[in-house]
Every structure is written in C-alpha cells, then in structure tokens.
Amino acid sequence: MAGTAASEALGAQIRSEAAACGGVLPFVRFMELALYAPGLGYYERGRAVVGRGGDFYTSASVGPVFGELLAFRFARWQAEDDGPAGGASQIIEAGAHDGRLARDILAWLRIWRPALAGRIRYTLCEPSSVRRAWQAETLAGFSGQVDWISDIREARSGRGGIRGVVFANELLDAFAVHRLGWDAASGRWFEWGVEPVDEGFRWARVASGKSAVPEAAWPRLPGGLLDALPDGFTTEVCPAASAWWRDATDALDQGRLLTFDYGLRVEEFFLPQRAGGTLRGYQRHRSATDLLAGPGDQDLTSQVDFSALVAAGEQSGATTECFTSQRRWLTEAMAETLAPDAGFAAWDASRVRQFQTLTHPEHLGRAFSVLCQRKRVSQ
Ligand SMILES: C[S@@+](CC[C@H](N)C(=O)[O-])C[C@H]1O[C@@H](n2cnc3c(N)ncnc32)[C@H](O)[C@@H]1O
Structure with a gap:
C-alpha cells in the first residue's frame, strides 16, 4: 500500500x-x-479536493452560475408557494463541502431578491466539525442567516417541519454503498x-x-x-441514500426536495455494460x-439508484415533479431568466461559458440527473 x-x-x-x-x-x-x-x-x-486543483469537478466548482440558477428557481418556488410577501422560508443544503454553493445562492438572493434574502434561513446539514469550519469561513458574510444541523432528522425536531427547499448537489453519490x-x-x-x-x-x-x-x-x-x-x-x-431521502421528505411540511447526482434507474444497473x-x-x-x-x-463514488429515491419520497407523501437531465433542468431555468422582468444578471461571456460546461453532454450536462419531488401542506 x-x-x-x-x-x-x-x-x-x-x-x-x-x-x-x-x-x-x-x-x-x-x-x-x-x-x-x-x-x-x-x-x-482538505477542502481542495473539488475543482481544478483537486480530484474532480462538481457543478458548484465550475463557477457561480449553478448557484445563481438554483437561487433563481428557489425564489420562484417560494413566490408561488407563499406569495410575494411570503412567510418565513428555509433552504436546507446537505453535503455543502466548503460552502461555496451556499455562498453563490445567498449572494445572488441578496442582490436580486433582497426581501426574500432578508427573511430566509439557510441551514447546512453537516455532520463533520471539520467541514462546518470550512463552511463557516466561506459564509462569514452571511453569518446572521446561516445555521447548522448534523442530521437531516434534526430539521424537524423542535422546529416544526420545513417550509422551503431541501437540496443537495452530489451528496448521495458520496454515500457508502x-x-x-x-x-x-x-x-x-x-x-x-x-x-x-x-x-x-x-x-x-x-x-x-x-x-x-x-x-x-x-x-x-x-x-x-x-x-x-x-x-x-x-x-x-445504498440503503443509506434511500433512508436519507425518506428522512428529508419526512422533515418537509411544504416545498421541494431536489438532488443533482449521477445515477440510474434500477433496471439500468443490470445492463451487460455494468457487469x-x-x-x-x-x-x-x-x-x-x-x-x-x-x-x-x-x-470513492457510485451511481445513485434514482428509482429507490423516487419510491422513498413517494412513500413519505411527496409527488415527483421531475426526473430529468441536469442539461434540461438548467436549460429550462436559464430560459426563464431571459424573460423581460425575470430579474437575473446579464448573460456575459463568463456566465455563458459556465452554462455551457454545466449543460454540455461531454461535460456535466449528461452525466448528472435531477430529481425534484414536492410536498404540499395538505399531503
Ligand atoms: C462530492 S462532494 C459534493 C460537494 C458539494 N456539494 C459540491 O457541489 O461541490 C460530497 C459531500 O457530501 C458530504 N457528505 C457525505 N455524507 C454526508 C451526510 N450524511 N450529510 C451531509 N454531508 C455529507 C461529503 O463530506 C462531501 O463534502
């Protein structure tokens, strides 16, 4: 060795x-x-394993556009669910690593949706004290509105259920299998x-x-x-991934569960090329x-079984809103930003380049899938 x-x-x-x-x-x-x-x-x-100088890229390491498009969508969902005046709303991110995606989302909200940014609570679900310290450093400029839990089940205890979004980027493909x-x-x-x-x-x-x-x-x-x-x-x-998704669904009263991962439907695991x-x-x-x-x-990483996640969420009362490629999900979000009163930054050369990397089939667009499930108050 x-x-x-x-x-x-x-x-x-x-x-x-x-x-x-x-x-x-x-x-x-x-x-x-x-x-x-x-x-x-x-x-x-070390926090530097993600990105150019590390071992692999994630969408968050490409630049801020991924976080900006997520924030844009989160804000739209929040307005649809609660109306423009809104109530208290929460974003829970799990597997935030060094906190850069959280920073990109909060920075965008502060500039483009200041009223929402003022009342949103951003919770990082992070069991490791080492990674919490990295995240706190990255998010120093947002210290008043960020807090931490160690386990997604804590999101519910003593606080009531979540109203808002629970999401993760490449969390479940990093679970032990x-x-x-x-x-x-x-x-x-x-x-x-x-x-x-x-x-x-x-x-x-x-x-x-x-x-x-x-x-x-x-x-x-x-x-x-x-x-x-x-x-x-x-x-x-990976029973731990389904259990995590079920716990996240149980913690949610109203809103969306969203994950970006590379993964397959269950039957695709048993094709000859995956022997x-x-x-x-x-x-x-x-x-x-x-x-x-x-x-x-x-x-070490392996493909997520999305069929198991869909079943776990639906058994806990969520409905599946979409299961699609990252390319498609981000392209639809991007198209919405082009509406005249969308309230989104200009698509300058840097943003366009990042968007192409995130959606190009030979970069991150085809490798990653997106699952979004929804829970409503009456469910
Ligand atoms: C592949 S990295 C993704 C990092 C980040 N989301 C990004 O997009 O750059 C997976 C992260 O999930 C974290 N993680 C693994 N199990 C976790 C759990 N049960 N709760 C929260 N984070 C976890 C890992 O420590 C690691 O930081």
Missing part, C-alpha cells in the same frame, strides 16, 4: 476492524472509513468485503451469516433476468485502477 501517512493510519484502523469481524470487513464499512473517518477520511482531509456479487451456481447474491493482505487490501466474500446488507436492500429482479445474469455480476446498493458495477475511484481527475489502494487518498 503506497500511500500517505494519513492513509497508513487509516489502513491500520481498517485492519483492526477487519480482524474484529473475523478477517473480512464488509466493503460498505471500508468505504465509510475511507471517506469519512474523523481526521483521516478523504472528505475530512454495499458492493454485491452474483453467484450463478447457487443462484444467490453475496456481499463483497475487504481483506487485509501484506501491505494492502484485496476483495473477499463476506460469509453469508456476517453480511451487513439489510434484508430489504438486496436486489429483487425478475426470474428471467436473474437466469441471464453472468456469474460474478457486480452491483451496488463490473458502478463504483469508481478518482484522484487528480483520473479514474483509479485499484479502488482499495491508499484508503482516504482517493475519492
């Missing part, structure tokens, strides 16, 4: 947890530690785990009695499809070859 000192320390922690589980640690726990172990995990180490393999001989799924070897780690099956996958999360495929599935077919399930699963590692804008190398040194 050639890695950094932090990765060596994290490796030692993973080895000790693997030993405590009889030698093989379920991959979901490996991924959780690799990304989020306090002080050592990938997302704990269970990695599953298909054993054609026995006609059963098994869970992949991680086993320490020499200086590194290798893939190993988790014994069926020790699997950490909740019963309801195992794939349920029609018999014909299972018969055709090749031995070793690999996929991922190796959708889990990927990224370092310095390159796809990693060994997902288990240098834990904490590389990002």
